Amino acid sequence: MMARLLRGVVVAAAFSTLAACASFGGGRDAPLRPPVVTDPAPIVSGTMRPYQIRGRWYRPAEQPNYDEVGMASWYGAQHNGRPTSTGERFDMNALTAAHKTLPLPSLVEVTNRANGRRVILRVNDRGPFVDSRIIDLSRAAAEELGLLSQGVGEVRVRYVGRAPRTGGGTALRRAEATPVAPPTPYVQPSVPRPQDASAYWVQAGAFSDRRAAQRIADRLGDRASVQDIRNDGRSLFRVVVGPWPDANAAEQARQAVIARGFDDALLILGG
Numbered sequence: 597m598m599a600r601l602l603r604g605v606v607v608a609a610a611f612s613t614l615a616a617c618a619s620f621g622g623g624r625d626a627p628l629r630p631p632v633v634t635d636p637a638p639i640v641s642g643t644m645r646p647y648q649i650r651g652r653w654y655r656p657a658e659q660p661n662y663d664e665v666g667m668a669s670w671y672g673a674q675h676n677g678r679p680t681s682t683g684e685r686f687d688m689n690a691l692t693a694a695h696k697t698l699p700l701p702s703l704v705e706v707t708n709r710a711n712g713r714r715v716i717l718r719v720n721d722r723g724p725f726v727d728s729r730i731i732d733l734s735r736a737a738a739e740e741l742g743l744l745s746q747g748v749g750e751v752r753v754r755y756v757g758r759a760p761r762t763g764g765g766t767a768l769r770r771a772e773a774t775p776v777a778p779p780t781p782y783v784q785p786s787v788p789r790p791q792d793a794s795a796y797w798v799q800a801g802a803f804s805d806r807r808a809a810q811r812i813a814d815r816l817g818d819r820a821s822v823q824d825i826r827n828d829g830r831s832l833f834r835v836v837v838g839p840w841p842d843a844n845a846a847e848q849a850r851q852a853v854i855a856r857g858f859d860d861a862l863l864i865l866g867g
Contacts, residue, residue: 633703636758640682643700649725656697662755666730668706669748670738670863671723673844674851680721691740691765694721694732701759706731707752708741715740716766718759726859735843740767747799747862795839796846799862800853802834809833816853 644656672688680686682700693704698719707714717737724732731753733743743749800816802825803809812835813820820837837853840846846863853861 633760637761639699654696665752668731668751670733672735673847682720684720688735692734693717693719694723695719703756703759705754709750713741714768718764797838797864798850800835800858802832806833
């Protein structure tokens with residue numbers, strides 16, 4: 597009798613342990629558990645006021661139900677160490693992001709819709725001020741999401757809540773093998789694969805008129821060239837600048853191209 601009772605206790609304990617592991621690990625499709633922030637950082641004074649960039653007004657607000665799909669870009673070495681809108685120093689190796697209207701600082705969950713990768717990011721800056729993009733990622737965030745070589749990609753951004761006083765970024769790779777949704781192709785073609793897989797390139801844009809593309813390349817200097825491509829059956833001519841030996845040099849070149857008026861310039865890793 598005592599032996600049977602002990603066996604029952606052991607079996608019950610085993611099932612209890614399995615249940616606990618299942619609820620903690622979650623499995624590939626389990627919903628994420630938002631970080632518990634017991635001592636949230638106060639919203640930085642002044643960051644919730646309406647502001648104007650390039651003639652357009654932005655109105656920050658608390659948005660507890662914020663859930664949007666759009667394009668993400670990333671920024672890196674050119675801004676590393678500079679103050680963000682919260683006053684924190686931008687660290688391209690930290691899991692952070694910039695958003696135009698969410699509270700600062702706050703936390704968001706970002707999902708790469710092409711591969712299912714997810715991260716929790718600390719939003720501590722304003723941007724990106726390009727109509728087609730909804731969030732700007734740090735270099736580390738882009739790497740975690742698998743967007744480093746592409747430069748841009750379609751993501752889903754969901755508001756998680758207030759951020760802790762420091763940190764808050766978390767990599768969540770468990771969904772990597774299960775795409776959240778079928779990938780949506782980006783209409784702007786990617787840069788061609790150079791022979792040197794370790795080289796970085798800046799794509800200034802793609803054009804339907806070769807002469808217009810060549811004029812752009814001439815404006816951008818000796819390292820710019822025009823390449824012929826086919827995209828959805830159409831002939832396009834893209835202007836690329838490079839190659840560059842490392843991401844820091846390429847990011848500086850991308851910022852220089854942006855300063856010349858090409859806001860959609862992309863940083864792409866060859867290979």
